[in-house]
Amino acid sequence: MGDSEQHYLAQNYILACDISHSVYRIRTKDFNLDHTLSCGQVFRWEKNDQWTGIVNGAVIRAKQDNNEIVIESSLPKDAITDYFRLDDDIGKIYASINRDEKIAPLINKYRGLRLIRQDPWECLVSYICSSNNTIRNISNSIRRMCESFGNQVEKGIYSFPTPESLANVELCDMSQCRLGFRTPRVLKVSNMVANHEFDLYGIKDLSYLEGRKELVKIGGVGNKIADCVLLFAFGKLESFPVDTHIEQIMERYYGVNFKGSKSKKRDEIADFARRYFGQYCGYAQEYLYLENRE
DNA sequence: CTCCAGGCTTACG
């Protein structure tokens, strides 16, 4: 049995078993669902009366009830805890990144914003789509990809397409998703992962720097997008992605010394942040990002 | 109209 066939069967299995939803009430401290899901790290969650998302082919509905989050999903509780990183010692992380009077008010303002442990494949493709793009356009493009090439899990809710399913898509069909110049990049990486020319899931066993060295071999992936995948999917908390928003706020808050070309400047900002905020600087990055995005 | 968006690749000096 080929890998693609196994994947197909696995997704059908989830479909067949999706009738058994469970409801979890998870007590939390310093967890804010709105900040966590609307800060720009994920692109597919939607909020109506509650948040609805789809993770590894399973639907999650979530809402916050004071210090509890109420989850309805077919996923086991461990998967929910893992996805929302509820095992992180957030108090320890806050103490670590709270280095000055600039970041301190942001930690208070956005208290409870957590990093999420995303699926690496969805994260990689999503951030390849993020290049020189807006969150609104990224979200719309990803939604079109899921509707066109994913599986419908519930009415109107689609899974993220697998590498195998995207690898066979024609350029003209993928173009309907309006990824712009990113279209051939997504098709290329889909073929690389589907054909085992790139071991995406093996990156979890690499160090931060080793993982980045691998990821930037992918066309359309530079340091910034690699950092996003390492932070949001592989949990490398020493990753500090520098985009246009982070560049702006880091110059405003800390930056008299960041000079040189665009790419070099961003590398210097990231290296500074690693030294300055320490091993959990990825968390600091999200609070700074949210502050400058608004 | 121009400028910008969770940047990267390519071409040019």
Added chain:
DNA sequence: CGTAAGCATGGA
């Protein structure tokens, strides 16, 4: 080497 134009798309 390092730097800057070019890149699809959509909104301000």
